[in-house]
Amino acid sequence: DAKTTQPNSMESNEEEPVHLPCNHSTISGTDYIHWYRQLPSQGPEYVIHGLTSNVNNRMASLAIAEDRKSSTLILHRATLRDAAVYYCILRVYSGGGADGLTFGKGTHLIIQP
Amino acid sequence: GAVVSQHPSRVICKSGTSVKIECRSLDFQATTMFWYRQFPKQSLMLMATSNEGSKATYEQGVEKDKFLINHASLTLSTLTVTSAHPEDSSFYICSASLGSKNIQYFGAGTRLSVL
DSSP states (O other): OOOOBOOSEEEEETTSOEEEEEEOTTOOTTEEEEEEEEOTTSOOEEEEEESSSOEEOSSOEEEEOTTSSEEEEEESSOOGGGOEEEEEEEEEOOSSSOOOOOOOOOEEEEEEO | OOOEEEEOSEEEEOTTOOEEEEEEESSSOOSEEEEEEEOTTSOOEEEEEEETTSOOEEOTTOOTTTEEEEEEETTEEEEEEOSOOGGGOEEEEEEEEETTTTEEEEOOOEEEEEO
16 A cells, blocks of 8 residues: 555644645555544544545545645544544555555544533 | 444453454455454554455464464454463454445454453
């Protein structure tokens, strides 16, 4: 998997939007951008993924730069339950079998009440 | 969404004993499941890929004779830590892949403490 770079930690206030950046300058044309998060003492949880266009779901939005070398996960209104480590991971869809994920260090998001 | 159940959530055992961890896909069939390990303050590391009906594929540096994986059905994979030692104490997490987009759904994890 291509390498991603994320800030080690970010802090935000409750009920405010949060923008989590991810740099992936070596992304290839077949790489999808996936985001997962891990709440304390739990297994990771899928958040969102995209290829080129911006994506929205009930959890978050994903904004992808035009050159695809960076992306931003947007939590529109953070709550205390959004405090977690957020991982940006590039995945190649080769049409073959599923592969395990390569987790980087992620961004530790701290939400202040 | 898809649900993956992992059991037990926590286990404490004596050094030298074996521990079995179960991972079940509750509402879908998973031909492939994955096992990860996470040490404190570190990220998840893929240990092995569990394939239904065939041998597991282990990542470099993971001892296959120590971490036995069985994937006998499309909804169950087990990880057995044999002759556990204190250095095996860790958070073990399984996942299963669903759909063409390779989205993975994770269990809640098993915290293993070896005394």
